[in-house]
Amino acid sequence: MPKRTPEPQEYCPQCEELREVTMTRTRRQVILPGGEKKRVGFKIYHCDSCQGFIRNEMACRAKKATAPT
Numbered sequence: 014m015p016k017r018t019p020e021p022q023e024y025c026p027q028c029e030e031l032r033e034v035t036m037t038r039t040r041r042q043v044i045l046p047g048g049e050k051k052r053v054g055f056k057i058y059h060c061d062s063c064q065g066f067i068r069n070e071m072a073c074r075a076k077k078a079t080a081p082t
């Protein structure tokens with residue numbers, strides 16, 4: 014039997030309580046300040062109880078910005 018990973022809990026502003034969340038991965042095109050387009054993975058968190066949006070976060074760490082030469 015594979016171990017079932019516990020669902021992460023997040024504070025839901027709609028329920029005003031900690032709730033289990035559903036995490037969805039998606040990719041979105043973002044436009045960087047320099048005008049460069051980049052596809053970035055996002056994790057979207059929704060409340061399991063009310064399906065309300067909780068938050069999103071970038072799935073990958075942003076690379077260190079290099080100073081323009």
Ligand SMILES: [Zn+2]
Pocket residue numbers: 025026027028029032060061062063064065
């Ligand atoms: Zn909720």
